[in-house]
Amino acid sequence: MDRLNIDKIAKLAHVSRSVVSRVINNHPNVSEEARQRVLEVVEKYNYRPNSVARSLATRSTYQIGVLTSRISEESLGNGYWSLLYLGIFEECIRRGYYVHLSFYSSSMAGELHQYLLNEHHLDGVICLNEEVTDFTVKKLAEKEVPIVLVGHNPNYPDICSVDVNNYDGAYKAAKHLIDLGHTEIGGIFGDQNVQETEHRMKGFRDAFDDAGFSSNEDYITVGSYTQRDGYRTMNKWLKKYSEMTALFCASDTIAMGALLALYENNISVPEQFSVVGFDGLPISRYLIPPLTTVVQPTYGKGEKAAQLLIDCINNKNKEPLHLDLDPKLLIRKSTASVTL
């Protein structure tokens, strides 16, 4: 028995192809009798409609694209992206959409270009970071392909986005350290170019202001979200600022690097030095020592992004939405009262 199609099923069920189509798509206006006959044949021959043909006819593919940038191996491997993607994926699957995951890198720009230009096979796109956003918006803006951003981007106020409340997260982290009696507190941030960093820095600084003393600008730096950056900066600061007793890292990966630098310099955490991370990655509880960190709902961000996108695809969102999810501080073993 070779390829089944709707016509063969129709013939076998002694109805026309339209009846089969209606049954399959749960459309009204088909007699119970006919429906049963069709269903039986479908079942018997294990028939499934060809989704490609269906897409061609309906102009929608039920496929969405997720774009992220390749970044370094280090940061790819920390679990943040996997979890975010998992949230997107599961929400999509629940709502009947399938998803493509693509990594943007300059060497692959051409191919991805093709992929996006060919908007016909994607009902929508989720961008996980800024580089990818500029690239994508330029391609898809004029076409009617909906986009959702993970991480707010002030350059695109009309595009839906989800983020964690970055201000709040950093504020909580700094306040925790201040409450423990620390005053000489460093802050390593991750990405010069995003609003996220701006907000986290403001939250960090405001916690000091609210506590009645202000943050030391020498203790603040912006690098990249990598272990390497945390490692290097911590090493440098340990030499330069021996009075420093605590550190806020804008990601768990940065904290991981800092922890290693501390270890290599024989400074024990948390007895001599406290470290707070950001993200709440699954691995953070297995760091040495288990990391106190600001947990963000990474999976939830993905889920929300998918919801927003699918709503956009179905024209549900009148206004562009910009959602903020709540972070919360998780105290583990890497922070302690300052020792005098």
Add this chain to the structure above:
Amino acid sequence: MDRLNIDKIAKLAHVSRSVVSRVINNHPNVSEEARQRVLEVVEKYNYRPNSVARSLATRSTYQIGVLTSRISEESLGNGYWSLLYLGIFEECIRRGYYVHLSFYSSSMAGELHQYLLNEHHLDGVICLNEEVTDFTVKKLAEKEVPIVLVGHNPNYPDICSVDVNNYDGAYKAAKHLIDLGHTEIGGIFGDQNVQETEHRMKGFRDAFDDAGFSSNEDYITVGSYTQRDGYRTMNKWLKKYSEMTALFCASDTIAMGALLALYENNISVPEQFSVVGFDGLPISRYLIPPLTTVVQPTYGKGEKAAQLLIDCINNKNKEPLHLDLDPKLLIRKSTASVTL
């Protein structure tokens, strides 16, 4: 200007749709003159053929599916999967294929079922682990959809697969420990049900045999590839086998858990206890201490899997291929000579 299609382009270029099609697909039999005219119009209107329609006509979508199981958050977040996927993705993109990434979990089984049954939008599938394999093969076996496995599976000798040489990797790890003078060496393995474990155990044991003494079976256990498992087992063994001085872990994640247990028990690594991991994850160099580990070409495995699959799709592989990639030992700071 609304939707372009091949007919509009044909009209604008004063040729028939067939000529346009030939130009676009680089087929012969079109005059240079006509080709130029078409190319100009295509360029001018930025026309791209509709890939859905093309797929319907050619019966191939240039889309492949990657299936993995959801597993726990912990193990998803360790970077192994991201790297493996990256290898697959980049090789596919280079060869003109786009890729879907799906996570299998029992709660999503129904949806994924649909996805796979609808084989029409997937030219091939790569399975990243065993559960997923059984599930998939059952669905796609009788249809002509090519499958490639990451990790050999003796149940499916006819399906191409890639793996690292597990025997060799474990052998090297154990030999390294033995060469350092350790004799009381534990081994924590990851998955009862896969051939991988069997091979790693054999490599581990053979290293002892070749060194002239045999492994202690009490020191060998099989659990799961998680930090939690490494943590628990190490804690238990520390109480039970105080004479143990070294440990081989069948993954870096297991090692990570073991390292934490050691830290909490105030046993310093590598001075009092040596640990070797397996995988060579990007994060392994930032563990405390940086982990000695058997590096496997994770990205390369993905790349190879994609190559095999695309070759299958194009009927290049006469015989089912089962490739083994070479692991290598990377000595960092978690292993040292046994102290007497």
Add this chain to the structure above:
DNA sequence: TTGTAAGCGTTATCAC
């Protein structure tokens, strides 16, 4: 309620 027929946008065959 059911069936006919016209798309959807390509590729591919086959005369010319």
Add this chain to the structure above:
DNA sequence: GTGATAACGCTTACAA
């Protein structure tokens, strides 16, 4: 070298 024309497999008016 070129251009009709028939697939590809489905959805959806519209007519019956």
